């Protein structure tokens with residue numbers, strides 16, 4: 073017989089979604105109202121304000137796209153890339169590759185600047201590509217590569233782009249709320265994110281923001297965006313500054329209650345405190361992993377605190393360990409993607425998942441499971457190292 077679905081209670085320490093707090097879950101369960109109800113419209117305005125706070129921007133065109141991060145990505149490309157446009161795309165993991173795909177699907181030409189997976193984007197290579205392609209209109213890159221755990225110098229890349237008269241498209245899906253995203257400080261033009269990472273809301277919404285420069289281009293571009301749903305000129309009629317709130321699509325009303333609450337939590341904590349919390353728990357996790365002989369893929373200077381890519385010890389069965397963590401500890405960690413499949417685990421400490429109890433659970437569970445898989449483990453050492461880290465930090 074079919075019955076209601078009750079998911080197991082997991083601890084989410086993969087590459088997203090992250091744990092969703094009870095406060096956000098309760099917000100999701102509030103009564104659904106109409107998406108043109110004045111009460112709802114008031115909340116939409118607050119979401120826009122809170123997103124400006126999170127992105128550190130005064131951009132008027134800042135809103136949540138009613139679809140996941142991939143739709144935020146597409147919204148940037150379909151609105152700014154016209155057939156024949158040339159776009160320099162930096163790729164150092166999965167998501168830079170998707171940017172290239174987006175450019176090509178919009179009829180543009182992508183000039184790919186590649187770095188090894190796990191490395192930060194090399195600014196010199198990007199500069200060379202911009203010099204060699206003076207007709208390029210846009211530079212696109214990922215600030216925090218979720219597939220590898222590497223961060224890149226968004227400020228430096230935006231400065232390079234401006235120096236070559238290019239707009240920027242920046243992926244901050246994994247960075248927003250976890251490390252500094254400074255849209256106005258960077259002078260970035262089209263920036264998108266996701267709700268299921270360091271904002272710790274449910275998946276399915278993509279915060280997005282466009283600079284005045286980018287918004288002007290969207291308004292004046294004679295070429296119609298190839299996606300009706302993501303055409304920002306149309307979306308602006310519902311969400312845009314001073315909009316009449318004309319019907320465009322039915323917003324995901326309850327999911328937006330959740331986003332409002334998640335952003336409020338971030339606002340209450342403060343951005344600097346949220347970033348410091350991610351760094352603190354990353355430090356404790358790293359201290360514990362070191363006792364297990366587990367090494368990081370990314371060099372220390374470019375490691376994302378919220379996404380820890382660690383090298384799977386030799387002889388260990390990747391899938392079997394992850395399965396056992398899930399079965400015995402209700403703990404999810406992430407697998408490697410592409411060339412890193414089977415080689416790394418991705419341990420997320422994103423948003424509400426960046427907590428002491430999660431770090432200690434993960435270390436305890438890894439000690440136990442790796443011990444069962446024949447690793448020589450000094451029992452309790454990982455948790456003790458993390459506890460010592462917390463004691464030093466306090």
Ligand SMILES: Cc1ncc(COP(=O)(O)O)c(C=O)c1O
Pocket residue numbers: 087088140141142143145167214216217218219243245246266275276
């Ligand atoms: C860096 C990055 N960009 C884009 C996406 C796509 O987001 P979504 O899965 O919400 O469509 C993800 C998802 O993991 C991501 O990590």
